[in-house]
Structure formats: structure tokens, C-alpha cells
Amino acid sequence: MIRLFVGIELPESIKAQLLELQKNLPGTLWRNPEKLHINLRFVGNIEEHVGEELLKELQYVRFPAFHIALKGIGYFATGDRPHHIWVGIDPDKAIREFQEHIDSAVKKAGAGNQDKFKFVPHVNIGKLNGTTLEEVGAYIAANNLFHTEDFLVDSFTLYQSIARDNGEGKYHRLIENYPLSLV
Numbered sequence: 652m653i654r655l656f657v658g659i660e661l662p663e664s665i666k667a668q669l670l671e672l673q674k675n676l677p678g679t680l681w682r683n684p685e686k687l688h689i690n691l692r693f694v695g696n697i698e699e700h701v702g703e704e705l706l707k708e709l710q711y712v713r714f715p716a717f718h719i720a721l722k723g724i725g726y727f728a729t730g731d732r733p734h735h736i737w738v739g740i741d742p743d744k745a746i747r748e749f750q751e752h753i754d755s756a757v758k759k760a761g762a763g764n765q766d767k768f769k770f771v772p773h774v775n776i777g778k779l780n781g782t783t784l785e786e787v788g789a790y791i792a793a794n795n796l797f798h799t800e801d802f803l804v805d806s807f808t809l810y811q812s813i814a815r816d817n818g819e820g821k822y823h824r825l826i827e828n829y830p831l832s833l834v
Contacts, residue, residue, distance in 0.1 A: 652696045654812040655705065655762075655826070657753050659689040661774065662802050665721065669738060669776055672724075672797060676736065676790045678782040682775060686823060689740065689774055691753045691807060694762050705760035709809055709829055712752050716805040716831040717745040721774060722798045724791045733779045733787045738797065740772035746804075747772065753807070806830050 661669075666684045673681040694705065722741035726733045740746055750770050779787070809826045 653699055653702050654696050655694040655702055656690055656810050656812060657692045657694065657709070657757070657807060658810055659691060659804055659807050660828075661687055661689070665799050665802055668797075668799050669721070669774065672738070672776060672794055675793070676777065676779075676782060677786055678780045679736065679777040680780060681777045687774060687776065688808075688810075688823075689746070689772065691746075691750050691770075692757055693768075694757055697762050701761050705757060705762055706809060706827055708756045708760040709753075709807075709827070712756050712807075712829065714749050714752050714831050716803055716833050717749070718801045718803055719743075719746060720799050720801045724794050724797060725771075725773065726779070726787050726791070727771075728784075731784055733782055733784060735775050736777045736779060736787065736790070737773040737775050740774075741798070743772045749804075749807075804831065805833060 666687050669687055670684060673679075697705075720741050721738045723739040725737050725739055727735045727737070747770065750772070754770075806828050808828045811824045811826055812821045813824055814821050
């Protein structure tokens, strides 16, 4: 079994701006720069032969390159327990359309519809542990005007998520990078 996801790598200048946000929120495990990306589709744990099919199927995705920026702060929660803090995407129309192409390729490869969550374009910047809604609200209020410059999305990447031998989290291995068409 392998654990895969499809994402967009961020420019180093954008990652640097995200790192500036990573402070002043109690109970947060901030993401390392190498883990900062836009997740287009979590595929999950699949058989290796299905992963090979996905690798092939993604090469047929056709979509024009597009510009986006990161803007605003949000969070995911289960009930009243926030568990992740994130930065949004602006504008999100192109990335939503692009994600539908990725989702279609995942299904054609036989990886099924394992992603049970509705797609929310974002960059996860931290995992929350015991952080209260009030603390998250104060953080959002202090940082919600965050906005990066536009940047070009001209490729996407298939990643493998691998558990570290020491049991301390996971790391991401780039499997394949796919270009978008420059029009």
C-alpha cells in the first residue's frame, strides 16, 4: 500500500510569507516549509498497481496555467474543536475547475472516491492541538488581511506521504511533476 496525494508546489517567496504567519497561536504544530503546498486531491492508501495507473492517468490532464494568490485565514474543526489552521486561495474559480480535472483522473485510475471532504482551496499551515475557538478567532482577526502577490501555477505534483521510521510524523516524496499548458 502507498499513500498518495496530488498538490501544487508553492514558490519559495510564498513559503517565506507563510512562515511569517506561523506564530502566536497556542497549541499549534506549524508545518515545515517543505510541507507547505496546495492539496488538490488526497488519494489515500492505495495498492501500488493503482498508484501506477494514477501516475499514467495524470499525464493526460490538460489545463491552462493560471495565476492565484493566497488570501485570508480559516480553520477546519470537528464540532467546536478546531484541528487545522489554513490560508485561502484567491481567486478560487480556476483552481476549483482544475481540481475537477484532477479528481476525474483519480477516478479513472481506479483510486475511487476516497476523498470524503468537499474541496476547499487552501494551504494548511498548522495542526492545532487543544487550541480553543477563541484563540483561533483572535489569530484570524490579527492575520485575516494576509495576502500574497499573484503567482503562476504552471505545474502540479503527485506526492507520496511516508511515515518516518522514528514515528515522528510523515514526509512527502515527489513522485512526478506534470506541466500545465502555457497559453
